[in-house]
Amino acid sequence: MPNWPSERQLMGTKVPRVDGFKKVSGGAKYSYDINLPGLLYAMILRSPYAHCKIVSIDLGPAESMPGVKAVHLIKKPGDELHYAGDEIAAVAAMTEEVAEDALRAIKVKYQVLPHVSSEDQALKAGAPAARAGSADERGEKIEDAIKEAAAVHEGTYGCEVITHVCLETHGLVARWEGEELTAWASTQAVHGTGTALAQHFKIPKATCITNFMGGGFGSKFGPDIQGIVAAELAKKAGAPVKLLLNRAEEHNAAGNRPSAFAKVKAAVDKTGKLIAFDAETWGTGGHSRGAGFPLPYVYPVDNRRRKHTDCFINAGDNRAMRAPGHPQGSLVMDSLMDDLCHKFDPKLDPVEFRLRNLPSTVLRDIYTKELLLGAARIGWKENWHPRGDNAPGPWKRGLGVALGTWGGGPGDAQATCTLHGDGRVEVKCGTQDLGTGTTTVVPLVAAEILGLQIGDIAGSIGSSAFPPAGGSGGSTSCGGVSVAVAMACTKALAELFAKVAPKLECKPEDLQAEYGRVFVTGNLERGFTWKQACAVLGQQPITASADKKEGEKGMATSTVGGAQFADVSVDVETGRVRLNKIVAVADCGLVVNRLTCESQVLGGVIMGINYGLYEQRRLDPPTGLPVNPDMEFYLLAGAGDIPEIDVVLLDYPERGVIGIGEPPTIPTAAAISNAVANAIGVRVPVIPLTPRRVLEALEGKA
């Protein structure tokens, strides 16, 4: 069975990004930076109301405006617009300014309809906007278990809607050459986007290119309306078109993470083990999408019941966001676990309480290690105290812990490896780099297998012209791409060995490639340099293709667990939460690039700090209009808001490669919330933990 080399030269070391030079010098070309001759700029007219119907629409004034090259209708009279920002029509013009003027010139008459802009409004009797979602009931003894329990706790917890805020907005540049369409898209899926465009226009193939992209976090998997519209406009105008959303559109129309609220009653037996769980949950994922999230989460419970309701409101629809549903599940479950622990025995250490309630899966051992390791790094033994810091003065300090889990595993990926007679190595894979470091993973893995240095490999990704790979979601790219590249290189190397063996008077299986040489195992001298070895190929290069399926068992894995700890201080006079330190223990399996792996964990933690303390999409209830679709009133942490973050990569090479994009962002906010409860003695039930919410909790109003 194929597996990773047992002694690795490069994998697991710290490798600077191969595309880093371009990124630090301003030379990296993102979709937004593609300027083609004759390029037109496109913009979309959007609904100014939370809920309305188009009565009539007159595109004439825009069409006749000088500089306007194409106009495209997205909705027609009679169509309903479901949120402020819903698409109506689009224009392409010679400058952004003319495009903006043209949008203003389009005459639309609207019939304003009643709107719903919050979960509470949607849940009110009579509102048509709430729909029973999934119901789940297992075990028959919930009531009995609660009656016999050593402790029962009932609480309500929640998280608000947040948005992805990709720094590069959604969109693409579209160019037609005859019937051939090329799109430079900001996307997490070059193959998926190319295929979707080809299907829409009923053409055999559309090429999607993404050399650099400015973040996606789950929200960029296809051309979307704006991508289709850009290509339609380009076709009509006979010129390339650039359409990238502005910041407000990005907040309103390009996806969000659903809210999640839960009213839970749960019980433990006299050993402190969870025995019953009864929850009503609800949330909103926009006007047509649900708001599901996993619950119970991490900690198993036999007797459980859950009733979930999706609230439909006049807002943009949700999209997958970095570990969809899991941060919400973690916040609810780990807050509940802490409150239960406190109810059961205020002096019981919450780490010990969690150890008693771990699942009996492969993760039990991993969580145990992580909890003990993380507790030591945060100073748990020295600094943990039962709920409520009795120190004098307004600043109260507390510690908190939370766990997360994620599936992951190797995603679909194919790769080719070409060895040339002059020693050049080309590796191609139709994956993409969202900023995660995939561009560096490809040559790193190839160099490892071929016994070369990273600079010896020309790796190419970011085009649908390369071998198919899945979208970068679910933390599956690193595993799938690493395995596909390794297998393609292994096959190419075997072919090279077959040609080199006769020259060395040995069998191909006696050869190995390492230290930039191809030699007979055990005798470094009996061999060639890489270039000499490749010279046997002459003018006939070797190209080998592989699918990740050829090697995945043991080389990449799914089912991961992570633990995080927070040390906070809370000012009980102002309600301000100050972070002192976060410890993140990440289940990393076989680390591919230690440098970018750490970056992913840091990024996940900081995103968790963001939604734990700051982020909230706000709609104005009377009008249903978004209040903060910008970067001023939609709060995000800056460099000054970030504490010391101690990243611990739990190496476990025998588990194979694990994608690390999502797991580290799951438990951060729950750990912070638990630390705040530990500091001030009461639970602040809903995140973000704003000063107002902290003060309300202290006053007993929450």
Place this chain on the structure above:
Amino acid sequence: MKLHVKTTINGEEFEFLCEPRESLLEVLRDRLGLTGSKEGCNNGNCGACNVILDGRLVNSCLVFAAEAAGRAITTIEGIQGPEGLHPLQEKFLEHAALQCGICTPGFIVAAKALLDRNPDPSEAEVRLWLAGNLCRCTGYDKIVRAVLEAAKSTAVVMEK
């Protein structure tokens, strides 16, 4: 109406025509091909479009292109010296202080403006100075370390 503007960008003379309402960022990106400066928010909150204008750090999305007349601008494309990368750029690479990289030009330009006026900043000064730059991926930890390390290495060069 188009305005005729003469300005100096990264030490080179530039001339362009622009509308009065066009921002410096638009002209840099769309007319002059200097796409290293990025548009993140277009209202001065994210810092991705940071450039140095007559020695002062500005958000180029909030500066009219016409205001550039007769002034000297440094963009990310001009940070690198003839002898190679600036220590800030080297430290950003070495410390992996970049992920998707779209905020990186703004951070480097902002950090350059800081080191120009304060070659030996404290960690708190770095964090405060960079408060106008947002990173979503998010690499603040490594960015702050890279800036501090770059300050140290430029100090060593100056001592030599």
